[in-house]
Amino acid sequence: MDLTTTANSTATTVDDAGVISLPPFALQTLPHLSDYLPNVVSVLNPIDRNPYYHPSSGFYISPSDVVLGHILFDLSAGAAAAAGDRRFPAYHRAGPRRVVRFDPAAVRAAIVTCGGLCPGMNTVIRELVVGLWELYGVREIYGVPSGYRGFYSEEPVKLDPKMVDDWHKRGGTALATSRGGFDLERIVDAIERRGYNQVYAIGGDGTMKGLLKIFELIQRRKLKISITGIPKTVDNDIGIIDKSFGFQTAVEMAQQAISAAHVEAVSAVNGIGLVKLMGRSTGHIALHATLSSRDVDCCLIPENDFYLEGKGGLFEFLDQTLKQNGHAVIVVAEGAGQDIIPRTDKQKQERDESGNPVFLDVGPWLKSELRKWWARENKGAILTVKYIDPTYMIRAVPANATDNLYCTLLAHSAIHGVMAGYTGFVSGPINGNYGYIPLEQVAFAKNKVDILDHKWAWVRSVTNQPDFLRGST
Numbered sequence: 001m002d003l004t005t006t007a008n009s010t011a012t013t014v015d016d017a018g019v020i021s022l023p024p025f026a027l028q029t030l031p032h033l034s035d036y037l038p039n040v041v042s043v044l045n046p047i048d049r050n051p052y053y054h055p056s057s058g059f060y061i062s063p064s065d066v067v068l069g070h071i072l073f074d075l076s077a078g079a080a081a082a083a084g085d086r087r088f089p090a091y092h093r094a095g096p097r098r099v100v101r102f103d104p105a106a107v108r109a110a111i112v113t114c115g116g117l118c119p120g121m122n123t124v125i126r127e128l129v130v131g132l133w134e135l136y137g138v139r140e141i142y143g144v145p146s147g148y149r150g151f152y153s154e155e156p157v158k159l160d161p162k163m164v165d166d167w168h169k170r171g172g173t174a175l176a177t178s179r180g181g182f183d184l185e186r187i188v189d190a191i192e193r194r195g196y197n198q199v200y201a202i203g204g205d206g207t208m209k210g211l212l213k214i215f216e217l218i219q220r221r222k223l224k225i226s227i228t229g230i231p232k233t234v235d236n237d238i239g240i241i242d243k244s245f246g247f248q249t250a251v252e253m254a255q256q257a258i259s260a261a262h263v264e265a266v267s268a269v270n271g272i273g274l275v276k277l278m279g280r281s282t283g284h285i286a287l288h289a290t291l292s293s294r295d296v297d298c299c300l301i302p303e304n305d306f307y308l309e310g311k312g313g314l315f316e317f318l319d320q321t322l323k324q325n326g327h328a329v330i331v332v333a334e335g336a337g338q339d340i341i342p343r344t345d346k347q348k349q350e351r352d353e354s355g356n357p358v359f360l361d362v363g364p365w366l367k368s369e370l371r372k373w374w375a376r377e378n379k380g381a382i383l384t385v386k387y388i389d390p391t392y393m394i395r396a397v398p399a400n401a402t403d404n405l406y407c408t409l410l411a412h413s414a415i416h417g418v419m420a421g422y423t424g425f426v427s428g429p430i431n432g433n434y435g436y437i438p439l440e441q442v443a444f445a446k447n448k449v450d451i452l453d454h455k456w457a458w459v460r461s462v463t464n465q466p467d468f469l470r471g472s473t
């Protein structure tokens with residue numbers, strides 16, 4: 001099939017019999033080394049010669065294998081017509097290619113971890129090392145310490161399967177990570193000087209934005225270096241992919257904090273258990289932890305502004321809940337309520353080393369506001385607020401079994417793509433299958449909680465919390 005032609009054909013149609021033809025998909029072009037280097041080697045995939053594994057007929061992925069970015073459609077004629085000539089993205093499927101564009105003996109691979117921690121980072125590193133070594137016979141694999149700054153300021157660490165053997169059992173990143181230190185020219189100069197021709201960057205949205213700049217400079221310099229990003233974010237704030245590795249582990253860890261808050265709340269007179277969870281600009285952890293716990297009475301996330309006083313506000317809701325149940329559990333994402341916490345202009349400007357906004361701590365602020373409210377409104381009665389902040393505990397742990405498996409598939413997908421000569425891409429699960437996504441898209445695709453969809457409606461029906469749309473309740 002000629003995918004280019006398919007990608008360019010036209011609109012949704014509804015024929016006389018009411019049969020709907022959906023618009024065709026648009027194949028998302030992946031950058032490839034051969035785009036700017038005409039003479040890149042082509043060799044048969046060394047997996048073919050593996051003495052222990054004989055690839056089956058369907059083992060190699062062809063360039064026309066795709067994963068669809070959208071799998072839900074409304075087939076009613078009206079909806080199809082409304083879709084018009086909108087084309088739906090299709091991504092190249094991840095996996096081994098019959099022909100690779102690197103001689104494994106000539107590969108010098110660099111692995112770097114950037115940004116905040118996330119369960120599973122060590123597993124990804126381990127599987128990159130083991131996969132490159134065992135599947136492709138690569139022997140020159142280096143860990144870049146301390147994030148992006150490590151390229152130009154630290155000595156690399158040579159890695160081999162023996163060294164990384166038990167890394168999947170450890171939290172954090174054995175390579176160390178950091179924020180800031182992004183000096184484009186110095187990083188690319190160092191990559192060139194060290195002779196790396198494959199770079200695997202494990203990081204979040206910031207890392208991907210930086211990697212895009214690295215990729216563009218490498219292209220301008222016409223270097224034979226493949227660049228790939230492995231999406232990491234405990235907050236699950238990266239778009240296009242189904243979810244990020246380590247997220248499930250973090251949600252699981254959050255349960256312990258919520259259970260403790262619940263026990264404290266039910267064991268006190270007018271007890272409120274307040275738990276703050278990670279989520280700088282997205283409330284996925286808070287939302288998923290709430291849905292899986294069932295002990296939560298109110299979930300506050302950055303995507304849904306809330307207010308304290310008056311009709312439909314948090315205090316009114318808590319008043320009712322305490323009267324009804326004698327206790328309440330609140331989960332608040334760290335990025336929630338930032339607009340209503342008083343702050344100075346200087347505080348509003350504050351940024352971390354990577355340029356991320358520095359938030360005021362919503363947990364202690366909310367705890368203090370609850371106490372003030374109670375003192376104002378309920379003179380004489382007891383109120384107990386127990387505040388739990390498990391922040392780093394949910395991300396500084398090893399990945400659970402599901403996340404470990406996910407990390408392995410991610411690492412292998414990345415290796416296969418890079419060995420095939422693709423560059424400037426990110427691997428990730430798309431609707432349950434692994435695909436390659438242009439780095440440019442991932443760097444700017446934000447995954448926010450959609451408060452109009454069913455999942456948030458489910459939170460509201462589980463908690464009965466207000467929607468915080470003033471005047472509507």
Ligand SMILES: Nc1ncnc2c1ncn2[C@@H]1O[C@H](COP(=O)(O)OP(=O)(O)O)[C@@H](O)[C@H]1O
Pocket residue numbers: 114115116147148149178179180181182203204205206207208209210211213232233353354355356
């Ligand atoms: N817009 C950007 N351009 C270039 N580099 C960036 C950009 N944003 C972040 N970075 C760099 O990427 C690295 C990780 O970013 P950070 O935001 O801390 O974590 P994460 O990648 O997990 O979001 C840091 O070294 C930071 O300097």
Ligand SMILES: O=P(O)(O)OC[C@H]1O[C@](O)(COP(=O)(O)O)[C@@H](O)[C@@H]1O
Pocket residue numbers: 114115116117179204205232233234235278279280334352395
């Ligand atoms: O490690 P730090 O700098 O304290 O950062 C804390 C932040 O890191 C996060 O875990 C997200 O980090 P990333 O952007 O690196 O994925 C947020 O939830 C939290 O706000």
Ligand SMILES: [Mg+2]
Pocket residue numbers: 115204205206233
């Ligand atoms: Mg980030």
